[in-house]
Amino acid sequence: MTIGLKELLEKAEKKLQGVHPVVAAKARQLITMAYKEGIPIIITQGLRTVEEQNELYAQGRTKPGKIVTNAKGGYSYHNFGLAFDFAVLNADGSVNWNVDEKWKRVGAIGKSLGLEWGGDWKKFKDYPHFQYTFGLSLTDLRAGKRPPTTQKEVQQMKDDVKGHWAEASIRKAMEKGVIKGYTDGTFKPDEPVTRAQLAVILDRLGLLK
Numbered sequence: 001m002t003i004g005l006k007e008l009l010e011k012a013e014k015k016l017q018g019v020h021p022v023v024a025a026k027a028r029q030l031i032t033m034a035y036k037e038g039i040p041i042i043i044t045q046g047l048r049t050v051e052e053q054n055e056l057y058a059q060g061r062t063k064p065g066k067i068v069t070n071a072k073g074g075y076s077y078h079n080f081g082l083a084f085d086f087a088v089l090n091a092d093g094s095v096n097w098n099v100d101e102k103w104k105r106v107g108a109i110g111k112s113l114g115l116e117w118g119g120d121w122k123k124f125k126d127y128p129h130f131q132y133t134f135g136l137s138l139t140d141l142r143a144g145k146r147p148p149t150t151q152k153e154v155q156q157m158k159d160d161v162k163g164h165w166a167e168a169s170i171r172k173a174m175e176k177g178v179i180k181g182y183t184d185g186t187f188k189p190d191e192p193v194t195r196a197q198l199a200v201i202l203d204r205l206g207l208l209k
């Protein structure tokens with residue numbers, strides 16, 4: 001294999017910006033585990049805004065191209081940073097778009113990590129797609145509910161803040177509505193924090209300035 005694991009992980013970070021840290025961690029694990037079985041993969045999509053989702057939905061319907069999604073804006077876990085797509089690479093580094101045994105193996109590895117795989121869907125097989133819902137439906141998410149973020153994860157984020165959660169990514173995540181901003185009060189150290197409270201923490205760390 002010509003491409004290295006480190007390179008694949010670095011490549012993935014850009015696509016994982018704005019993806020929930022728990023889901024992003026699973027994506028990194030997936031890349032590592034697949035690589036160790038001789039299957040290099042890339043992350044092709046992470047967070048997708050509602051506008052971007054509507055654009056994609058129009059493809060093959062009101063715009064040229066083939067249909068790639070059945071979800072309108074707000075109807076995909078991508079819109080809430082809880083999904084990512086992958087693709088298998090050939091040995092020469094090009095993308096292998098043929099869904100073969102390698103793709104299915106990556107699907108199985110992802111499921112072993114607790115991810116839901118689009119390749120298992122009955123109606124619309126979405127082989128590149130993984131999601132992690134935290135038990136939240138899209139209706140919940142559209143109503144503003146968000147997965148809890150534990151203390152440990154917050155500490156991790158603080159530690160990582162100069163990496164994955166760099167100022168630019170946080171701003172982008174806020175613009176895209178992943179972090180809602182300072183809306184629901186102050187941070188209590190013993191309780192799980194919401195993304196809104198996380199924004200407060202990041203603000204206090206001077207990272208939103």
Ligand SMILES: [Zn+2]
Pocket residue numbers: 045078083084085126128129130
């Ligand atoms: Zn997807």
